[in-house]
Amino acid sequence: MNRLQVAIVGTPYPQLTAALAAAEVDIVEDHLSAEAAIVTFGGTSAELTELATNSSTLRWVQLPSAGIEAFNDALKARPDLQWTSAKGAYGEPVAEHALALTLALLRELPKRVVARSWAPASGTSLHGLRITVVGSGGVALEIVRLMKCFRTDVTVVRRTEADAAGADRTISTAQLHEALPKTDVLVLAAALTPATRNMISATELALLGEHAIIVNIARGGLIDTTALTEHLAANKIAGAALDVTEPEPLPDGHPLWTEPRALITPHAADTLEMIQPLFAARVAENLSRFGSGLALTGQVDAAAGY
Amino acid sequence: MNRLQVAIVGTPYPQLTAALAAAEVDIVEDHLSAEAAIVTFGGTSAELTELATNSSTLRWVQLPSAGIEAFNDALKARPDLQWTSAKGAYGEPVAEHALALTLALLRELPKRVVARSWAPASGTSLHGLRITVVGSGGVALEIVRLMKCFRTDVTVVRRTEADAAGADRTISTAQLHEALPKTDVLVLAAALTPATRNMISATELALLGEHAIIVNIARGGLIDTTALTEHLAANKIAGAALDVTEPEPLPDGHPLWTEPRALITPHAADTLEMIQPLFAARVAENLSRFGSGLALTGQVDAAAGY
Numbered sequence: 001m002n003r004l005q006v007a008i009v010g011t012p013y014p015q016l017t018a019a020l021a022a023a024e025v026d027i028v029e030d031h032l033s034a035e036a037a038i039v040t041f042g043g044t045s046a047e048l049t050e051l052a053t054n055s056s057t058l059r060w061v062q063l064p065s066a067g068i069e070a071f072n073d074a075l076k077a078r079p080d081l082q083w084t085s086a087k088g089a090y091g092e093p094v095a096e097h098a099l100a101l102t103l104a105l106l107r108e109l110p111k112r113v114v115a116r117s118w119a120p121a122s123g124t125s126l127h128g129l130r131i132t133v134v135g136s137g138g139v140a141l142e143i144v145r146l147m148k149c150f151r152t153d154v155t156v157v158r159r160t161e162a163d164a165a166g167a168d169r170t171i172s173t174a175q176l177h178e179a180l181p182k183t184d185v186l187v188l189a190a191a192l193t194p195a196t197r198n199m200i201s202a203t204e205l206a207l208l209g210e211h212a213i214i215v216n217i218a219r220g221g222l223i224d225t226t227a228l229t230e231h232l233a234a235n236k237i238a239g240a241a242l243d244v245t246e247p248e249p250l251p252d253g254h255p256l257w258t259e260p261r262a263l264i265t266p267h268a269a270d271t272l273e274m275i276q277p278l279f280a281a282r283v284a285e286n287l288s289r290f291g292s293g294l295a296l297t298g299q300v301d302a303a304a305g306y
Numbered sequence: 307m308n309r310l311q312v313a314i315v316g317t318p319y320p321q322l323t324a325a326l327a328a329a330e331v332d333i334v335e336d337h338l339s340a341e342a343a344i345v346t347f348g349g350t351s352a353e354l355t356e357l358a359t360n361s362s363t364l365r366w367v368q369l370p371s372a373g374i375e376a377f378n379d380a381l382k383a384r385p386d387l388q389w390t391s392a393k394g395a396y397g398e399p400v401a402e403h404a405l406a407l408t409l410a411l412l413r414e415l416p417k418r419v420v421a422r423s424w425a426p427a428s429g430t431s432l433h434g435l436r437i438t439v440v441g442s443g444g445v446a447l448e449i450v451r452l453m454k455c456f457r458t459d460v461t462v463v464r465r466t467e468a469d470a471a472g473a474d475r476t477i478s479t480a481q482l483h484e485a486l487p488k489t490d491v492l493v494l495a496a497a498l499t500p501a502t503r504n505m506i507s508a509t510e511l512a513l514l515g516e517h518a519i520i521v522n523i524a525r526g527g528l529i530d531t532t533a534l535t536e537h538l539a540a541n542k543i544a545g546a547a548l549d550v551t552e553p554e555p556l557p558d559g560h561p562l563w564t565e566p567r568a569l570i571t572p573h574a575a576d577t578l579e580m581i582q583p584l585f586a587a588r589v590a591e592n593l594s595r596f597g598s599g600l601a602l603t604g605q606v607d608a609a610a611g612y
Contacts, residue, residue, distance in 0.1 A: 092431070092433045092456075092457065093431045093433060096409070096431055096432055096433060096456060097413060097429075099405075099409060100406075100409035100410065100412075100413045100415065103402070103405060103406035103409060103410075104406065104409075104410055104415050106406075107403060107406045107571070107574070108574075109406065109410050109415060109419070109569070109571070110419045112569065112570060112571045112572075113415070113416045113419040113420065113569065114419065114420065115563070115570065115572075116558070116563045116564070117558050117563070118554075118555030118556055118558075118572050119572045120572065121572055121573055121574035121577045121578070122574060122577060123403075123571075123574050123577060125398070125399045125402055125580045126402055127398045127399060127402060145455075146455060146456075149451075149452060149455040150398075150402060150452075151398065248424075249424030250424055252422070252423050252424075257421070257422045257423070258422070263415070263418065263419065264418060264421065265413070265415070265418045265429075266418075266421075266424050266425045266426065266427055267427055268413070268414075268427035268428060268429050271427045271428060271429060272427070274431045
């Protein structure tokens with residue numbers, strides 16, 4: 001009789017609807033009587049903020065993405081609620097995209113795509129390279145796992161020095177500058193917070209070797225775009241592959257569009273089609289946990305910003 | 307004092323020279339007195355055939371590549387010798403290239419390389435796809451291992467039905483036609499023999515779905531190039547990534563150069579720089595085995611053609 005009263009903020013889709021049906025919850029039309037809010041793709045901050053501000057029954061909000069910055073207003077309005085994000089849920093496709101971009105740069109695929117004639121063999125093997133992964137969330141740890149499939153040496157850079165699972169070593173952000181000169185592939189997989197904004201600026205770029213490449217599948221604001229653009233144009237690093245940019249979308253005419261050492265993908269690491277089943281699985285898991293009084297997966301640390 | 311008398315056919319390089327020195331063999335200038343011949347990169351079939359035909363002391367020949375077709379004359383002249391190829395030695399870089407090409411097609415990187423404007427996110431994740439790997443040698447098994455890192459379902463197609471390590475299932479070449487309609491990614495990693503030449507022709511291409519992609523890192527002759535070119539132009543498969551072509555080099559002006567669904571790399575899966583240390587390691591291993599009377603690694607089955 002105590003079926004959980006759930007509000008859906010945004011547009012439901014078949015896999016999510018099936019997960020909610022299997023969990024035997026009641027979907028409420030009157031959002032203010034909801035105990036839990038599932039924010040799905042297309043759900044807006046304004047809609048959620050209104051619900052969170054006005055509902056006296058709400059206890060838990062599930063957000064649909066790993067980053068929470070889009071919903072900061074609602075979070076600030078109701079810090080007393082349980083907040084969960086999708087962090088960790090989309091690790092597979094995002095880490096896979098990081099690998100795709102890494103291999104594309106190492107194997108010089110941008111040059112091959114536009115070639116109209118055979119050429120001497122060239123390229124670099126990922127095997128044996130030194131990888132530095134910034135971040136230690138679900139995506140970062142999945143990148144570590146995939147990188148270790150290619151016999152690489154992996155350093156994880158995180159806020160704390162607690163060992164990141166699967167890495168050869170874990171260092172703190174304060175040691176980033178020591179790691180950069182020994183890095184062949186720098187992969188950014190950190191949350192965007194005031195502390196991480198522009199963490200890769202001209203200073204950090206100058207510490208990378210000319211053979212190094214950068215891959216960003218997290219948030220564009222982690223990199224000082226102007227500094228990176230200048231660094232690439234000056235041929236001081238071998239390449240940069242960016243699935244996220246600052247500004248985003250990258251405007252038409254931006255010099256990165258025609259920089260031969262830059263490979264831009266339009267925030268396509270995890271498409272809606274890829275993440276819909278993964279979000280539905282996360283919702284199912286957390287509905288089960290909520291019903292059993294277990295700790296929810298993907299709890300938001302509002303102070304840390306993720 | 308019974309130091310092995312070794313002839314070097316081709317140009318030695320530092321890692322090979324170091325391996326030979328560590329093995330304490332004698333490098334003989336008069337090749338006809340050699341007991342073993344190490345054919346290295348640049349060694350010619352003519353040079354080897356002359357040595358093999360005329361030496362009465364020769365017992366073992368180590369070839370530098372996985373494919374042996376370039377040295378068929380010498381093999382035919384002296385089938386009584388022990389012949390070893392580098393099969394299995396270059397699995398890491400070649401399998402890595404197969405993954406790079408697979409991910410590049412799935413993630414639509416050829417389109418991204420030439421884009422000059424942001425676009426909607428699109429692409430396919432490798433996770434969960436059905437992979438068919440043709441071949442079961444060292445490269446094929448390494449491809450299986452890497453593919454399994456991405457939670458794929460892997461079918462190996464080989465001459466015999468003996469289970470291929472790591473695959474979800476192993477089928478014989480006679481069952482290839484049954485597997486093709488259930489294939490998302492077809493990876494060719496078989497030797498080129500009279501039995502495998504043109505094994506992917508118009509008939510096999512027609513059995514693949516429109517969403518399927520083909521990756522060839524083995525030998526161009528495995529595919530009927532004309533049939534593939536027509537099939538791509540008709541938009542009947544999603545893409546083909548070819549590190550090897552027939553003819554090779556792919557001639558200027560060939561329609562595959564401008565086919566947007568084709569990605570051509572110039573036999574760059576294992577560059578000389580990548581394989582030099584791996585060949586030196588294989589030579590060191592086999593010199594040790596030869597000295598100890600152990601079975602050599604990479605023994606050539608001249609009748610099978612690899």
